[in-house]
Amino acid sequence: MTNAWVIATIVAVIAGVVGFFVVLRGSAFPAHAIPNGAFAGAAGANLLGANTLVGLGVFSLLAALGIGRLGRRGRHDVATALALVVMLALGAAFLSRSSEYEPVIYSLLFGEVLGVSSTEIFPVAVLGLVCIAAVIFLYRPLMLSSVVPEIAEARGVRADRMEMAFLVVLAAATTITVPVVGALLIFSLMIGPPAAARSFTDRPPLAILLSVGIALVTVWAAIASSYESNWPIGFFVGAIGAFSYAVGRGWAAWRRAA
Amino acid sequence: MHWVFEPGFFSSQPVHVAVVVGGVVAVVSGVVGVFTVVRGQSFAGHTLTDVSTAGGSGAFLLGLNPLLGFVGIGVVGAGTMDLIGVQRVRGRDLATGIVLGAATGLAALFLYLDTTERATTGATQQILFGDIFIVDPSTIPVVVIFSVIALGAVAAIYRPLLLSSMSSDIAAAQGVPVRLVGLLFMLALAVSVGLSSLAIGSILSTALLIGPAATALRLTRRVGSAMVVASVIGVGATWLGVLLAYDSFYWGSSQQSLPVSFFIVMVTFALYLASGLPVVQTVTGRRASDRPTEEEPRSPHS
Numbered sequence: 001m002t003n004a005w006v007i008a009t010i011v012a013v014i015a016g017v018v019g020f021f022v023v024l025r026g027s028a029f030p031a032h033a034i035p036n037g038a039f040a041g042a043a044g045a046n047l048l049g050a051n052t053l054v055g056l057g058v059f060s061l062l063a064a065l066g067i068g069r070l071g072r073r074g075r076h077d078v079a080t081a082l083a084l085v086v087m088l089a090l091g092a093a094f095l096s097r098s099s100e101y102e103p104v105i106y107s108l109l110f111g112e113v114l115g116v117s118s119t120e121i122f123p124v125a126v127l128g129l130v131c132i133a134a135v136i137f138l139y140r141p142l143m144l145s146s147v148v149p150e151i152a153e154a155r156g157v158r159a160d161r162m163e164m165a166f167l168v169v170l171a172a173a174t175t176i177t178v179p180v181v182g183a184l185l186i187f188s189l190m191i192g193p194p195a196a197a198r199s200f201t202d203r204p205p206l207a208i209l210l211s212v213g214i215a216l217v218t219v220w221a222a223i224a225s226s227y228e229s230n231w232p233i234g235f236f237v238g239a240i241g242a243f244s245y246a247v248g249r250g251w252a253a254w255r256r257a258a
Numbered sequence: 259m260h261w262v263f264e265p266g267f268f269s270s271q272p273v274h275v276a277v278v279v280g281g282v283v284a285v286v287s288g289v290v291g292v293f294t295v296v297r298g299q300s301f302a303g304h305t306l307t308d309v310s311t312a313g314g315s316g317a318f319l320l321g322l323n324p325l326l327g328f329v330g331i332g333v334v335g336a337g338t339m340d341l342i343g344v345q346r347v348r349g350r351d352l353a354t355g356i357v358l359g360a361a362t363g364l365a366a367l368f369l370y371l372d373t374t375e376r377a378t379t380g381a382t383q384q385i386l387f388g389d390i391f392i393v394d395p396s397t398i399p400v401v402v403i404f405s406v407i408a409l410g411a412v413a414a415i416y417r418p419l420l421l422s423s424m425s426s427d428i429a430a431a432q433g434v435p436v437r438l439v440g441l442l443f444m445l446a447l448a449v450s451v452g453l454s455s456l457a458i459g460s461i462l463s464t465a466l467l468i469g470p471a472a473t474a475l476r477l478t479r480r481v482g483s484a485m486v487v488a489s490v491i492g493v494g495a496t497w498l499g500v501l502l503a504y505d506s507f508y509w510g511s512s513q514q515s516l517p518v519s520f521f522i523v524m525v526t527f528a529l530y531l532a533s534g535l536p537v538v539q540t541v542t543g544r545r546a547s548d549r550p551t552e553e554e555p556r557s558p559h560s
Contacts, residue, residue: 023352026351026352028301028351028352028354028355028358029300029301029304029351031355032301032304032355032358075295075298075300075472077298077299077300077301078295078300078468078472080300080301081300081301081303081304081464081468082465082468082469082472082527082530084304084464085462085464085465085468085469085523085526085527086523086524086527088462088523089462089465089519089520089522089523089524090520092459092462092517092519092520093516093517093520096515096516096517096520097516106369106370106373109366110362110366110369110370182366185359185362185363185366187355187358187359187362188358188359188360188362188363191352191355191356191358191359192356192359195352195355195356231367231370232366232367232370234362234363234366234367235363235364235366235367235370236363237363238359238360238361238362238363238364238366239360239363241356241359241360241363242356242359242360242363245356249342
């Protein structure tokens with residue numbers, strides 16, 4: 001149980017920080033596509049008997065590079081959609097070839113936080129630190145190119161390079177978080193809390209802190225309710241995420257009216 | 259011919275059903291998909307597929323026909339997205355994302371209950387990845403009715419929809435109820451996605467919606483002819499997928515077939531990549547300097 005709390009806390013911090021930029025840049029679709037691609041990687045790794053974390057990493061990186069590459073020529077949302085379905089189709093093919101039981105597929109898609117072992121914590125913590133360090137390192141140019149891309153270009157920050165760098169950070173964050181909350185629900189954690197945080201404050205550093213805070217509360221509450229009710233953690237993450245966004249929207253509307 | 263069509267392909271009833279359902283669904287997805295790509299609503303389209311996952315698993319839980327679940331909850335999801343602001347370009351990404359997050363949460367719960375309460379195995383796999391070979395023949399009339407509804411809706415609002423997709427400002431100035439047209443289109447999209455969820459599974463129906471349409475818009479700029487091309491590509495990819503999946507049972511020694519949806523996606527993606535080749539672009543009269551419709555919907559302003 002302690003393992004679950006530790007790992008969920010790491011996941012929440014990463015999702016809160018990276019998610020802030022996802023919301024700021026309007027990258028919700030790639031943030032949804034990359035974890036789904038990673039799911040295919042996990043299925044492939046299962047089939048080959050390789051380490052799941054390696055499969056997740058390779059495929060989420062492939063998805064990130066694919067989206068960046070295809071997006072250069074076609075429309076961005078089309079590129080993302082196509083990269084997403086190709087990855088998922090590979091996942092479906094891998095699954096049909098392997099003799100995995102349904103609960104394994106289910107936990108990859110929807111998360112299995114209570115089954116985390118203590119040996120899994122170390123690599124996740126290291127990758128998490130790398131992720132946070134990358135965001136700190138990229139903070140100023142990333143912020144500039146997300147908010148005012150024209151000024152960023154004029155100062156020599158290339159939008160396409162920034163996009164690629166951000167997609168890679170997203171891929172790293174995905175690799176860490178998918179085994180815990182699942183491919184489909186890491187997305188909720190990256191969107192709900194930061195979106196809510198942005199309705200409360202306009203100041204970026206404060207919004208990031210708030211976003212991490214809401215993500216932590218979401219995950220902790222989700223684990224506790226999941227433990228009590230035996231229902232999947234993913235359901236609670238999704239529901240609390242949407243709820244916090246609704247509260248944020250309500251707060252913003254109330255403040256405008258007042 | 260037997261090395262192309264493995265034994266029993268033409269006499270197999272599941273194959274007949276798959277060819278009919280797959281063909282109908284591919285036409286609807288092609289027509290609706292062209293507008294989805296032109297309007298830049300791929301994300302909304304994909305979200306509706308995940309929303310319909312929740313519907314499909316919910317229907318499974320209640321013992322209803324999965325198609326009713328797929329389509330029914332899709333319509334609710336489309337309405338919710340419209341309500342919390344899909345029509346504004348800024349913020350629609352977020353509105354879509356929130357609906358997507360909530361829907362996947364629900365899907366998680368329903369699938370969990372499916373496997374525990376009803377002790378059914380295979381629900382997760384079947385709803386998410388679909389299996390066109392086990393579609394019940396009695397579903398065909400329902401599929402056709404929903405397809406006619408979706409196509410009829412697009413046909414009825416064709417001109418105002420086209421105008422508001424190109425420039426919502428001009429459409430509004432001409433008296434087009436832009437919001438209403440957008441909502442009607444989202445509903446048609448929800449029905450279309452529900453249909454393809456049945457055929458190739460909710461997670462992969464995005465492929466049939468976006469792939470053929472994006473390819474067609476690289477080959478022709480006219481929306482009308484793009485719809486025809488997209489439908490043809492979609493039907494071709496689906497039938498080829500059915501054939502390959504059927505044949506794959508005989509490949510190697512494993513005696514295990516690969517999923518139909520896998521082949522449909524791969525064929526669609528290969529065609530999309532091929533349509534971007536310089537040779538194809540020259541043949542169809544599109545030069546590199548031409549900004550295709552797919553890149554940017556042309557606004558009458560410029």
